[in-house]
Amino acid sequence: MQKGIIAIVGTTGVGKSDLGVQLAKTLQGEIINGDSMQVYKGLDIITNKIPLNEQETIPHHLMDFLEPHQEYRVTDFTKDALQIIDDIHNRQRIPIIVGGTNYYIQSLLWKNSLIEGDSLNIYEKESNIENDEILNAEPKIVYERLQKVDPVMASKWHWNDTRRVRRSLQVYLETGKPHSEWIKEQNLPEEKASSLRFPRTCIFWLYSDLEVLDHRLDARINKMIEGGLFEEINYLRNNVRTGEVKTPFGDGGFTRGIWQVIGYKEFDQYLAAVEESNDASYINELKQHGIESMKAATHRYARTQVRWIRNKLLYKCQQDSLVNILNENSSDIRMYLLDATSLETWNQEVRDKAIAIAKEFLENGTGPDPSSVNSRAKELLRPKKNMDDFEILDKWTKYQCDICTMFNDNIPRIINGESGWNQHLKSKKHKSNLKLKKQFDENYDGQFPPWFKKKKDAGSKTNV
Numbered sequence: 001m002q003k004g005i006i007a008i009v010g011t012t013g014v015g016k017s018d019l020g021v022q023l024a025k026t027l028q029g030e031i032i033n034g035d036s037m038q039v040y041k042g043l044d045i046i047t048n049k050i051p052l053n054e055q056e057t058i059p060h061h062l063m064d065f066l067e068p069h070q071e072y073r074v075t076d077f078t079k080d081a082l083q084i085i086d087d088i089h090n091r092q093r094i095p096i097i098v099g100g101t102n103y104y105i106q107s108l109l110w111k112n113s114l115i116e117g118d119s120l121n122i123y124e125k126e127s128n129i130e131n132d133e134i135l136n137a138e139p140k141i142v143y144e145r146l147q148k149v150d151p152v153m154a155s156k157w158h159w160n161d162t163r164r165v166r167r168s169l170q171v172y173l174e175t176g177k178p179h180s181e182w183i184k185e186q187n188l189p190e191e192k193a194s195s196l197r198f199p200r201t202c203i204f205w206l207y208s209d210l211e212v213l214d215h216r217l218d219a220r221i222n223k224m225i226e227g228g229l230f231e232e233i234n235y236l237r238n239n240v241r242t243g244e245v246k247t248p249f250g251d252g253g254f255t256r257g258i259w260q261v262i263g264y265k266e267f268d269q270y271l272a273a274v275e276e277s278n279d280a281s282y283i284n285e286l287k288q289h290g291i292e293s294m295k296a297a298t299h300r301y302a303r304t305q306v307r308w309i310r311n312k313l314l315y316k317c318q319q320d321s322l323v324n325i326l327n328e329n330s331s332d333i334r335m336y337l338l339d340a341t342s343l344e345t346w347n348q349e350v351r352d353k354a355i356a357i358a359k360e361f362l363e364n365g366t367g368p369d370p371s372s373v374n375s376r377a378k379e380l381l382r383p384k385k386n387m388d389d390f391e392i393l394d395k396w397t398k399y400q401c402d403i404c405t406m407f408n409d410n411i412p413r414i415i416n417g418e419s420g421w422n423q424h425l426k427s428k429k430h431k432s433n434l435k436l437k438k439q440f441d442e443n444y445d446g447q448f449p450p451w452f453k454k455k456k457d458a459g460s461k462t463n464v
């Protein structure tokens with residue numbers, strides 16, 4: 001078996017941990033946690049850790065080992081995970097990365113692929129509501145904004161091409177990096193070698209219809225509260241109070257480390273009131289408000305995850321797959337969507353399909369067409385907006401035809417894009433120039449014969 005890897009991605013609460021254990025049991029695998037919150041010790045409820053009794057003796061690496069005041073950067077994660085994967089491979093077992101956190105997964109599967117900005121803020125925050133407002137402003141205002149942050153991209157679009165202008169601005173707002181930079185960095189045509197770290201990468205996207213998932217997430221939050229959520233939050237609050245955490249992140253700094261976990265800041269006011277107030281109805285009001293905030297934040301987070309998978313991960317997989325085929329590289333990557341909307345059909349739709357696909361791909365490098373696995377896959381595994389990037393990339397690749405340049409008074413004849421270039425090679429003009437050039441090479445030592453120059457001058461005169 002090649003040194004392959006399985007990655008399970010998908011929204012929070014969709015069942016990634018369960019699938020991980022099921023795959024590991026059948027395929028001799030070991031789990032590597034890819035969730036930046038589950039690296040923390042304890043705090044099992046608030047970080048949604050798989051209970052010990054459900055781990056079924058499968059090793060779970062990189063889980064449950066950090067204190068609240070510690071930070072674990074993506075570079076730490078990548079270094080540790082790569083070492084563990086090496087060990088797992090040496091034991092002839094299959095590493096299965098189960099995870100949650102976009103930039104962890106991405107930096108593990110690809111070299112040099114960290115999306116800056118993602119690491120600053122993994123959860124969709126209020127700022128995205130601001131983003132929506134910016135993006136939905138008048139077309140001219142949106143365009144002016146793009147001109148400021150990404151003049152290169154702005155110069156490519158007309159101000160009223162609202163779809164493209166918005167998309168470019170959105171990329172900047174979401175990643176903190178101009179769209180043009182992304183395109184340049186990620187799609188350099190000369191970058192022929194695959195940046196995949198492993199020869200065979202099999203990604204399972206565990207998907208549930210979001211409205212169905214929302215109900216599951218709400219139920220999970222109610223269960224978390226019954227199971228002791230507030231005790232864990234109080235433990236974290238005490239960490240801050242006793243100075244064990246020297247509020248490294250400033251006032252209300254809930255944006256780093258464990259402090260950004262959904263559920264902590266949402267109940268901050270409530271738990272403060274429990275300590276300071278005697279007004280039972282006020283306290284209860286804050287508690288209900290906290291529950292609603294936590295539910296809303298979880299729903300938003302699920303949508304952020306789906307957007308990342310569809311707009312970034314899927315795109316990267318498909319692009320890498322293409323690059324590998326075109327260059328006959330040996331490494332391969334596949335992404336399969338499994339439908340976890342109905343828990344009743346989990347075994348047939350999720351477990352059994354995942355086992356069969358992973359086995360075939362990791363052993364033989366083959367497998368079914370991802371869009372044929374279920375009806376949702378057909379719809380969701382299509383690159384959507386990001387196809388624009390392919391088009392842009394194509395337009396940005398410039399070709400110069402030396403032959404036609406010669407016949408054009410040495411004014412460079414530039415053709416944009418590969419498809420344009422292929423068309424050019426077939427064009428009458430190019431073919432006739434090529435034929436002439438051949439004749440001149442054979443009979444006139446590569447120079448233009450005097451009669452040709454005259455004819456050409458005469459020709460251009462008559463044109464004027």
Ligand SMILES: [Zn+2]
Pocket residue numbers: 401402403404405424429430433
């Ligand atoms: Zn030409």
